[in-house]
Amino acid sequence: MKLISWNVNGLRAVLKKDFMTIFNELDADWFCLQETKMQAGQVELDLPGYHQYFNYAERKGYSGTAIFTKHEPLNVTYGMGVPEHDTEGRIITLEYPNFYLMTVYTPNSGGELKRLDYRQQWDKDFLAYTNQLAAKKPLVYCGDLNVAHQEIDLKNDKTNHHNAGFTDEERADFTKQLDSGFIDTFRNLYPDTVTYSWWSYRFHARANNAGWRIDYFVSSRDFKPYIQDAKILTDIMGSDHCPVELVTKDLI
Incomplete structure (x- = not known):
């Protein structure tokens, strides 16, 4: 079976860029999908x-x-x-x-990390929510998690240290998520593969492959026997993110 996750950076926008053919x-x-706006x-x-x-999201043209x-x-x-988290259409x-299957669009910490404190509260509450679900049955969740976990997960790790998506706090929170009984499915299968899922629209980042891997399929460890492959579909255009894919044994 095939599962796809894609931050489309605006569903109405990507529909004008051959979304239905890709779909x-x-x-x-x-x-x-994430960031349907x-x-x-x-x-x-x-x-x-x-x-x-x-x-x-309650706010028009945002998140979703x-x-x-x-x-x-x-x-x-x-x-x-x-309630603090559930007005932005993120889960x-x-x-x-x-x-269980979940799509999630994790909040960005923002310029000058103005939203980092909120992001850390989100991470804490999200961990509690996913653990609650995973205690009942296997869980797989996917989406734009707005964090590059390791140095291998972005092109310019040194210059981006302490920037949103690569702060010590965000990376540590993702480590806590994995340590609580979850796996990063792509990195579990491909520990040394360098590939990205998001590129800035500035500085010809995609053409130069100066990207970040911030889109994931994460699963509870008891979901692992279902997993057959994980892919990052870097050739698919239409957004500043590319889709990521999980291939599994029959789930239904």
Whole structure:
């Protein structure tokens, strides 16, 4: 089975950049989006065979997530149940008989790290939420986590140290997540592979492959037997991020 995660940097924008062709060619069982930047009713998608779930931010044109799936879930949850975090449309969780699947768009710490304190509170509460789910059944979550975990995960680690997405605090919080019983599926399979999933629009970063790996599939350790492969689809354009993919044994 195939799971895709993609920060599209605006669903309405990417629909003008061949999104439907990419969507149909990838033919995923689950297609998870982040940063949809839209409100209810702004887009009507014709996706035969797919169930569609959206979580919208209260602020217009900001954040937002979506999941399109061929497999109807038992239950759908929006947010993590913490009012402080649940106004920005950042989480959708689908429950199935054997596992949970979540799309998540983690808050960015922002310029001059103005939102780092909030981000660390998010990380703490998100860890509690994922541990709560993983205690019940295997969990896999995907999305733009806005952190490059290790030096191998970005081109210019020295010059970006202490910048949003590569602060010691954010990296340590992601380490705590993994240490609590989760795995970074791509890095688990490919410990030495250098590849990125996001490139700045400035300085010809994508052409020069000066990127960051900040888009992930993370799973609880008991989900690991399902995993067959993890990929980063760097050839797919349309956003400043590229899609990431997880290939699994049958989950349904």
